[in-house]
Amino acid sequence: MTSRYRCTACGNLTRFDVVATRRTRAFWHYTVGGELSVEEEQVLDAVVESVVCRWCSASGAAIEEVPLPGPEG
Ligand SMILES: [Zn+2]
Structure with missing residues (x-):
């Protein structure tokens, strides 16, 4: 993650509904009873x-991507 979202309509920085397509690889671990737990998921x-603002429902151009400072600061 090198960026975060910001809603320019209401200033929200923390709550968004995000629809995304992800391709992942994971370790699927079944118990003998058939209960699945997904582990070591890697996003390929x-x-x-x-992206829709959870507070004011703004979307599209109202949501801007803000770069996060890198590990160097
Ligand atoms: Zn908003």
């Missing part, structure tokens, strides 16, 4: 299709 590819 992710495409964000839409």
Whole structure:
């Protein structure tokens, strides 16, 4: 993650509904009873299709992507 979202309509920085297509690889671990737990999930590819502000329902151009400072600061 090198960026975050910001809603320019209401200033929300923390709550969004995101629709994304993700291609992942994971370790699927079944118990003998058939209960599944998914572990070690690795995201190989992710495409964000839409981001909607959870507070004011703004979307599209109202949501801007803000770069996060890198590890260097
Ligand atoms: Zn908003």
